[in-house]
Amino acid sequence: NNMEAVLAAAIGCMGLAWMPDFLAADALADGRLQQVLPALPTHPGQFSLLWPGGRHPSARLRVFIDYAVAHLFQGAPEKGTAGIKSFQAQ
Known part of the structure; x- marks a missing residue:
């Protein structure tokens, strides 16, 4: 349930992650993460x-x-x- 841990695991190549877009934005922009399932709905967070x-x-x-x-x-x-x-x- 810790989104920072999910982000760190995804950046560390430990698997796929579904997280709020604002949390992944920097890692997507600088290439540390790559979107692989664009058909899935986005998760803006709550x-x-x-x-x-x-x-x-x-x-x-x-x-x-x-x-x-x-x-x-x-x-x-x-x-x-x-x-x-x-x-x-x-």
Whole structure:
């Protein structure tokens, strides 16, 4: 379940790996990895940020959320917050 370990194993020629595209992007670009099954659907990854219910995110948390959206999903088909879902636990 550790994507960094999956990436390291794939780069080390230990087999095929299916991982979020943002994680493989640098290794694909510089030739350490090669896409071999292009017909498979891409895996953009999924992240969840949780904080206590009934609170608005603090300024620090808001900065982190904005950073994560801007940098973790570079290269995703839809940029920005269009794919972000928010709900409050009951």
